[in-house]
Structures are given as structure tokens and as C-alpha cells.
Amino acid sequence: MTASVYESALSRITGVRGVRGAMMVSLSDGLVVAEQLMEGIKGAAVAALAASLANRLGRAMEGGGVGRGVFWHLQAERGALLAVPARAGLLVVAVAEPGVNAGLVRLELLRAAESVS
Amino acid sequence: MADDIKQLSAQLAQDPHSLVFLRLGELLRQRRQFEVAQRVATNGLERHPHLADAHDLLARIQADRHDYEHAFDEWDMTLRIAPGHTGALKGLAFLYFKVGDLAQAEAHLQEAKKYDPEDPAVEQALAMVRGGTPAAEGGPAEGVPAPAAPLAARGAEPLPEERIFAGLEGAQEGLLLLDAAGRVLGGALRSADGQDATQAVAAYLAGVSQEAGRTAKLLQLGGWVGLSAEGPQGNIHLTAPTDDALLLVVRDRSVPMGRLAVIAQRAALIARRWLERQA
Numbered sequence: 001m002t003a004s005v006y007e008s009a010l011s012r013i014t015g016v017r018g019v020r021g022a023m024m025v026s027l028s029d030g031l032v033v034a035e036q037l038m039e040g041i042k043g044a045a046v047a048a049l050a051a052s053l054a055n056r057l058g059r060a061m062e063g064g065g066v067g068r069g070v071f072w073h074l075q076a077e078r079g080a081l082l083a084v085p086a087r088a089g090l091l092v093v094a095v096a097e098p099g100v101n102a103g104l105v106r107l108e109l110l111r112a113a114e115s116v117s
Numbered sequence: 118m119a120d121d122i123k124q125l126s127a128q129l130a131q132d133p134h135s136l137v138f139l140r141l142g143e144l145l146r147q148r149r150q151f152e153v154a155q156r157v158a159t160n161g162l163e164r165h166p167h168l169a170d171a172h173d174l175l176a177r178i179q180a181d182r183h184d185y186e187h188a189f190d191e192w193d194m195t196l197r198i199a200p201g202h203t204g205a206l207k208g209l210a211f212l213y214f215k216v217g218d219l220a221q222a223e224a225h226l227q228e229a230k231k232y233d234p235e236d237p238a239v240e241q242a243l244a245m246v247r248g249g250t251p252a253a254e255g256g257p258a259e260g261v262p263a264p265a266a267p268l269a270a271r272g273a274e275p276l277p278e279e280r281i282f283a284g285l286e287g288a289q290e291g292l293l294l295l296d297a298a299g300r301v302l303g304g305a306l307r308s309a310d311g312q313d314a315t316q317a318v319a320a321y322l323a324g325v326s327q328e329a330g331r332t333a334k335l336l337q338l339g340g341w342v343g344l345s346a347e348g349p350q351g352n353i354h355l356t357a358p359t360d361d362a363l364l365l366v367v368r369d370r371s372v373p374m375g376r377l378a379v380i381a382q383r384a385a386l387i388a389r390r391w392l393e394r395q396a
Contacts, residue, residue, distance in 0.1 A: 042335055049332040053325065057346055057353075060321035064367050065309035066351030073346070073374075074329055077339030081332060095336055 006034035009092070009112035016108055018100030020079070024116065025051050025091045033090060041095060050083055050093050058085075071106055084109035087117035122148070129157075134164055142174045146181060154178045169199035176208050185212055190379050201232040207242065214246060222246045291368055294388050297361040299323025303391070306367060309350060318365070325355065326363045343381065345374050354381040358388040 006024050013022035014036050021037030023046070030051035035043045058068050074081040082105050083093045092112045094105050125141040138161035145154035158175040165171050176191035189212050195205035210225035226243045233239065292304040299319045308314040325344070333341040344355040351369045354377045358364050366381040 040337075045335050046332065049328060049335065053328050053332060053344075056321055056325055056328070057344070060318045060325075060365075061346060061348045061351075061353060063308065063314050063317040063321060064306050064351075064353065064365075065314060066348035066353060066367060066369075069346040069348050071347040072344070074332060074341060075343045075345070076333035076336070076341045079333075079336065079338040081336065081338075 003034065005116060007036070009115045010034060010036040013092070013094050013105065013108045013112055016094075016096075016101065016104050018097040019094050019105060020097060021095045022112075023047055023050075023093045024086075025093055027051050027054060027085060027089050027091045037095070046081075046095070047093070050081060051091055054083055054085065054091050071109070073102060073106075082106060082109060084113045086113035090116060092116075133160075136161075136165070136168075139170055139174055142178065146174070146178050149181070151178055151182050155182070167198055169195045169202050169205070172198065173202060173204040173208070176205065180208060180211065185215065188212065189383070190376055193379055193383070201228075203229045203233045203236065203239070206232070207239065210242060210246070214242075219246055291366060292384055293318065293322075293365040293367075294358070295319050295322060295363045295365070297323075297326065297363070302362065303388070304365075306365070322355070322363060322365060326357050329355075343378060345378060347374065352377050354378055356381050356385050358385040359392055362388065362392060364388050 010022040010024065013019055021035070021041050021043075023035040023037065023043060024033040025031065025047040026033055028051075030048035032043050032047045035047075037043050053074070054069065054072055057072060061067060061069050068085075070084065072081075072083045077098075079098050080096045080100065080102065081093065082096060082102065083091050084106070085091050090113075092109050094109060096102075096105055122141065122144050125137050125144065128137045129135055129141060138157050142154050142157040142161065145151075145157060155175065155178045158171060158178055162168070162171045162175060172191045172195040176188045176195065179185075179188035179191060188208065192205040192208040192212070195202050196209070199205075206225045206229035210222045210229070213219070213221035213225065223243065223246045226239055226246060229236065230239045230243070291306065293301065293306050293315060294303040296302055299322055301315055301319050304315075306314045306318050329341040329344050333339065342356065346353050347370075351367055352372060352374055353368075354366045354374070356364050364381060364385050366377060366384060368377055368380070372380070
């Protein structure tokens with residue numbers, strides 16, 4: 001997989017109004033594979049937490065009978081973290097402002113996940 | 118009335134974006150043509166999703182059809198759009214009344230009275246809730262569905278405290294309340310094959326609240342308010358009713374994420390009250 005494929009996939013996500021950054025994260029170890037983040041966002045730490053959260057939730061969801069997650073959305077008072085797993089053991093993550101169109105971000109995350117599979 | 122319906126239907130056919138669907142839906146509801154009324158209301162809502170009166174109309178139809186779960190959601194949505202909507206306040210009061218939560222019923226009626234002090238239906242309903250004056254003859258006023266009788270008057274027992282989510286849809290198979298260490302406080306979950314999955318899921322969720330909080334803090338997003346996820350066979354929503362508790366709601370994919378969040382908020386409110394009572 002070339003870096004330009006990641007860059008192109010991330011650019012589409014960050015092109016959505018209200019998205020402050022996007023990353024490709026390795027699900028197994030939480031390391032950043034590629035990122036396009038606004039200044040001030042601690043990519044490495046966020047990646048580690050996002051991967052850990054996704055893994056925990058994934059296992060809980062499987063246990064609860066709804067299958068492994070295909071989209072996660074953490075809503076907070078001043079923004080959101082949205083994520084979609086990609087086939088190559090990656091997690092595509094977006095950091096967004098509060099009023100973002102979550103449906104549109106989800107769509108771009110799914111496209112990005114598809115493009116890197 | 119039949120002519121009115123024909124006329125309004127024709128108007129709506131000519132201009133599908135017209136608000137005439139509100140009158141048409143209401144007329145159909147009054148004629149107890151609930152299925153058609155609901156279709157009219159739902160189609161109207163698709164075109165006017167932020168119209169409080171449209172959500173209120175759908176809620177009244179659903180309440181008439183005894184679909185209280187969805188009626189609650191629609192009235193809840195109405196109040197999010199228009200916080201002083203008296204129709205929704207009265208409707209929610211009715212639903213609380215139905216499940217025997219007289220305090221909530223009275224609180225909603227008091228709120229309705231603030232916005233519409235002249236509404237006689239509110240006074241009548243308040244009198245019923247307080248167990249004072251019986252409702253006037255001829256049934257409740259327009260906009261207030263008619264409960265058969267207060268649960269207390271029918272000799273119903275109060276909801277047992279250990280059944281935290283009693284009365285909520287999926288209380289015994291799709292709602293789970295945990296403490297910070299992942300210990301089950303209430304509710305239950307079943308896996309796809311019908312097996313009890315409560316303890317297994319609880320174990321995986323231990324620490325999720327802290328992790329979500331740390332992630333939000335790291336991103337300077339403030340406190341986390343909800344975590345939702347889609348799966349191939351269903352959706353989940355997590356929220357923290359208190360700092361040291363976690364609530365999980367699981368539903369199949371027919372329940373949209375937005376509605377799941379509403380169900381979770383309602384369950385969280387019940388859980389919070391229950392936790393306060395235990396303190």
C-alpha cells in the first residue's frame with residue numbers, strides 16, 4: 001500500500017466540513033500508520049486509545065450477538081471521534097467538531113476503509 | 118368529515134410539501150383510521166423532519182395504537198425541537214401516568230400549565246394524577262389520550278426496585294447497567310443464539326467509560342456523552358448515567374442509531390434515579 005493511497009483516503013475525510021483530522025491506525029497495536037491532523041491533536045495518544053476502545057467494543061459487541069463493529073461514534077460535549085475498521089487490520093479515525101454531519105463523515109470513513117483494503 | 122378527508126388528500130397530492138398533512142393525519146386519527154393516519158404522518162415527517170407538530174401528531178397516533186414506546190420517542194423528539202410544546206408535555210404525562218410514575222406525570226403537566234395556563238385539559242389531568250377530582254364527563258380533552266385509570270387505582274403494585282428497567286422495551290435482554298469495575302448492577306443481554314451473554318459482555322466493557330473519557334479529554338472535547346456503534350446484526354449505545362456507572366443498550370438494526378440514543382437516555386435517567394436511591 002503506498003502512502004499516496006492513504007493520503008488520498010484521508011484527504012476525502014478531512015474535506016468534510018467540521019472534521020479536524022483523520023488517521024489510519026493499526027488496530028492490533030494502536031500505532032499511527034498515516035495521519036492528517038490539525039495542529040494540537042496528539043495523534044499517537046489518540047490512536048492508541050481509539051484502537052483500544054475499538055477492540056474492547058468489538059469484543060463486547062460480538063459477545064452481545066450484534067457482530068464485530070463496522071462503525072463507532074464517540075460523542076463528547078465539544079466534538080466527536082468516529083471510526084471504521086478497514087480490512088487490512090486498520091482503523092480509519094476522524095476527529096470532528098460538534099456540529100459535524102456525522103452521516104457524511106461515516107460515508108467517507110467507509111469509502112476510505114474500502115480504498116485501503 | 119369524509120369530504121374533508123378527500124379534499125385534504127387532494128390538496129396533499131397536488132402539493133406533497135404542504136403542511137396540510139397535519140390536518141389530514143389528525144382527521145384520520147379521529148376517525149380511528151390509524152394505519153392511514155400513521156402513513157400520512159410518517160410521510161409528512163420525511164419532508165418536515167424538524168416540525169414539532171408532525172412528531173406530536175405521529176405520537177398521538179402511536180399512543181392511540183397503544184404503541185407507547187414509539188409514542189414516547191416522538192413526544193420526546195417534539196420537546197427537543199419545541200421545549201414548550203404542550204401537546205408533547207401532556208402526552209408524556211399520560212405515558213408516565215400509564216406506568217404509574219405519578220411524580221413525572223405531574224411534573225410534565227405542571228410544565229404544560231406554565232406554557233398554557235388556560236388549558237382546561239391540563240387542570241383535569243392534574244386532578245386525576247393527584248387523585249383528587251375525577252376527569253370531567255366525556256373523556257379527556259383533545260390532545261390528551263385517555264388512560265383507563267391510574268395504575269394505583271387499579272391496585273397495581275409499585276415496580277419492584279430490583280428490576281431497574283421494568284417497563285422499558287428489552288429490559289431483560291437488551292439493557293445492561295454496570296459499575297466502573299464491570300460488575301452487573303441490572304438488566305441482561307442475550308447473544309444471537311439466545312444464550313445469556315450478560316457476564317461476558319460486562320467483562321469486556323469494564324474500563325470503557327474511563328477510556329472514552331480519556332480519549333475525549335485528550336482531544337479536548339469535554340466530557341463524553343455517548344458511544345454508539347453499528348454491527349452487522351445490531352446497534353449498541355453506551356452512556357454513563359453517573360461517573361462510576363455504564364449503561365449499554367443493544368437493539369437490532371431496525372432501530373436507528375438516533376432512536377437508540379433516545380432509548381439510552383431514557384434508560385440512563387431511570388438508572389440514575391435507581392442509583393441515587395441505593396446511595
